[in-house]
Amino acid sequence: xxxxxxxxxxxxxxxxxxxxxxxxxxxxxxxxxxxxxxxxxxxxxxxxxxxxxxxxxxxxxxxxxxxxxxxxxxxxxxxxxxxxxxxxxxxxxxxxxxxxxxxxxxxxxxxxxxxxxxxxxxxxxxxxxxxxxxxxxxxxxxxxxxxxxxxxxxxxxxxxxxx
Amino acid sequence: xxxxxxxxxxxxxxxxxxxxxxxxxxxxxxxxxxxxxxxxxxxxxxxxxxxxxxxxxxxxxxxxxxxxxxxxxxxxxxxxxxxxxxxxxxxxxxxxxxxxxxxxxxxxxxxxxxxxxxxxxxxxxxxxxxxxxxxxxxxxxxxxxxxxxxxxxxxxxx
Numbered sequence: 001x002x003x004x005x006x007x008x009x010x011x012x013x014x015x016x017x018x019x020x021x022x023x024x025x026x027x028x029x030x031x032x033x034x035x036x037x038x039x040x041x042x043x044x045x046x047x048x049x050x051x052x053x054x055x056x057x058x059x060x061x062x063x064x065x066x067x068x069x070x071x072x073x074x075x076x077x078x079x080x081x082x083x084x085x086x087x088x089x090x091x092x093x094x095x096x097x098x099x100x101x102x103x104x105x106x107x108x109x110x111x112x113x114x115x116x117x118x119x120x121x122x123x124x125x126x127x128x129x130x131x132x133x134x135x136x137x138x139x140x141x142x143x144x145x146x147x148x149x150x151x152x153x154x155x156x157x158x159x160x161x162x163x
Numbered sequence: 164x165x166x167x168x169x170x171x172x173x174x175x176x177x178x179x180x181x182x183x184x185x186x187x188x189x190x191x192x193x194x195x196x197x198x199x200x201x202x203x204x205x206x207x208x209x210x211x212x213x214x215x216x217x218x219x220x221x222x223x224x225x226x227x228x229x230x231x232x233x234x235x236x237x238x239x240x241x242x243x244x245x246x247x248x249x250x251x252x253x254x255x256x257x258x259x260x261x262x263x264x265x266x267x268x269x270x271x272x273x274x275x276x277x278x279x280x281x282x283x284x285x286x287x288x289x290x291x292x293x294x295x296x297x298x299x300x301x302x303x304x305x306x307x308x309x310x311x312x313x314x315x316x317x318x319x320x321x
Contacts, residue, residue: 009320011320017171017216018170018171018172018216018234018235018236019234019235019236019237019238019239020235021236022235022236022239022240023235023239025306026239026306026307026308027307027308027312027313027316028307029307029313030308030313030314030316030317030320031320034320042216043215044215044217046216047217048306059172086320088316088319088320108319108320110316110319110320112316114235115235115268116233116235116264116265116268117264117267117268118264118267118268118270118271119264119267134319151312151315151316152308152309152311152312152315153308153309153312154239154308154312155275155304155308155309156304156305156309
């Protein structure tokens with residue numbers, strides 16, 4: 001019988017399409033050694049990343065209530081079906097919803113706020129910091145805020161960053 | 164070929180119209196635009212409302228330079244291909260986004276080699292002239308985050 005340590009560790013990586021997905025893909029080498037399940041709003045699985053499954057989500061944001069509800073149902077189904085050990089997101093609404101469901105299962109929740117928020121955390125990020133102690137910014141000066149830590153950037157040589 | 168892209172989420176008529184005006188005065192320009200679902204229809208260059216991520220990437224690969232909004236997708240696609248990207252930020256006061264984070268983001272990226280800000284036709288023209296007349300020192304950005312960031316994420320997942 002395998003001990004829990006030897007069990008494959010399933011990771012759900014979930015985010016909106018476009019820039020959020022590009023940011024997530026730049027972190028892909030850090031997912032090696034995990035059973036990766038990917039969910040995003042792109043119609044097809046992005047090339048260049050090995051995931052055991054890809055789920056296509058409805059794109060939604062805070063001002064689209066009905067679509068938001070659809071995304072909430074989709075992310076619930078994915079989280080409860082996959083039962084990952086950890087969930088990681090680079091934003092925005094779909095990632096936040098997945099984190100909220102995964103919190104009910106006691107998963108490790110990791111939020112990495114988009115590099116496109118250099119002056120304050122995104123709306124989703126400000127909510128995410130209430131869901132998890134692992135809420136990160138890519139901007140060192142924003143790492144001073146309550147509930148937020150600086151992680152490093154997807155860009156080399158972020159200004160203000162110390163190597 | 165110059166590739167214009169406004170991203171898939173929101174229209175950006177002010178940028179599309181600015182590029183159209185520039186194109187009207189420079190008929191020799193070869194521009195293709197992904198212009199979104201805005202109400203302004205460009206008359207001086209060929210365009211389509213939307214492209215798939217793979218198609219947009221192909222246009223970026225073929226392009227001499229890229230003109231866009233300050234979208235992270237466009238910026239990293241351009242930088243990873245080692246192509247210059249000229250950017251105009253969406254502004255909340257024109258109803259182009261919910262806030263001015265694109266302007267804030269551009270302040271950072273304007274210091275990155277290969278990234279050029281503009282706000283007017285004259286500035287766009289000057290940036291294109293500069294890119295074309297200057298020997299490029301831009302190198303393709305590696306496709307992944309720096310090792311230190313990747314290690315930080317690995318530790319979180321361990």
